[in-house]
Amino acid sequence: MSDNDFQRLFAAILDLGLPKSMASRLRAFGREIDVKCGTVAEFDETSDRFIVFVAKGVAKLVGHLGNDREQIVALVLTNDLIMQSRTGTVPYFLYGITDCRLLAFPADAFIRTVAADPDIAKAIFDRMFVAFDQSRDMSVLLGRKTAQERVASFLSSMADRIGNEDENAGLLSLPISRREIADSLGLTIETVSRQFTELRQLGVIDTNGRSEVKILDRLRIRKLAALPL
Structure with missing residues (x-):
């Protein structure tokens, strides 16, 4: 060793x-x-x-x-x-x-x-x-949360674990693919992609390519994830 x-x-x-x-x-x-x-x-x-x-x-x-x-x-x-x-x-x-x-x-x-x-x-x-x-x-998460709550929970957890703080926004490079995110959340890859799109439209996240995500509103994404504020 x-x-x-x-x-x-x-x-x-x-x-x-x-x-x-x-x-x-x-x-x-x-x-x-x-x-x-x-x-x-x-x-x-x-x-x-x-x-x-x-x-x-x-x-x-x-x-x-x-x-x-x-x-x-x-x-x-x-x-x-x-x-x-x-x-x-x-x-x-x-x-x-x-x-x-x-x-x-x-x-x-x-x-x-x-x-x-x-x-x-x-x-x-x-x-x-x-x-x-x-x-x-x-x-x-798998037993009770909606698709949006699952994806928001995943992103909030990743921001806590690997995110870099950037003027109150969490910048992270996701270490797994959309397919693996879907498998871990009990969703289809199409549902995960749709939820990413909806979160962008809500102004909660921004994305760059397949792996880079910026959490624009940490408080709101926790609310969407049904997590304690």
Whole structure:
């Protein structure tokens, strides 16, 4: 495991230093996984659950339902920390949207190791709780929201996660295609394109090409997304 990737993990999560003894233990059972764009991350068979850190790239966590049906349940960005599990009733796989480098740690060993330092354990589990909250938000989004609310929710979330503030407007370059947005929101690509057009006409967003979006009114897009103001 490279020093740069290992240090990036804790620089992204912690404002405090990592004790050398803990670093050596984590390094001993962690491993790097390089994932090419469009391919699935291959985890070894030593554990059913892994803590996964995205050191570079963008990935998607996909649930496979059988009969060629699948659902994107999470968009995983650089510096995100998630759990990959084989124990659920639905099989989940992590696919590279771009070329990715992952750091993977068997979950049980990882938890035992970081539990030795309460401050480090809290910082890491706070990040994990963010991922859990995002998954719950996705369940509500897919189950109850209209098409416009889903697209507005997606754009508001992306603005929070990767947007650059530009005079009260969030400027972002979307890391996934319209097709992948549609798959993640349970919509057709035609519906997503139509909602982008409607949001432009409402003066809430502006677009440049297929990936660049500027949020012109952060308050209104949250209102359209049925999110707390």
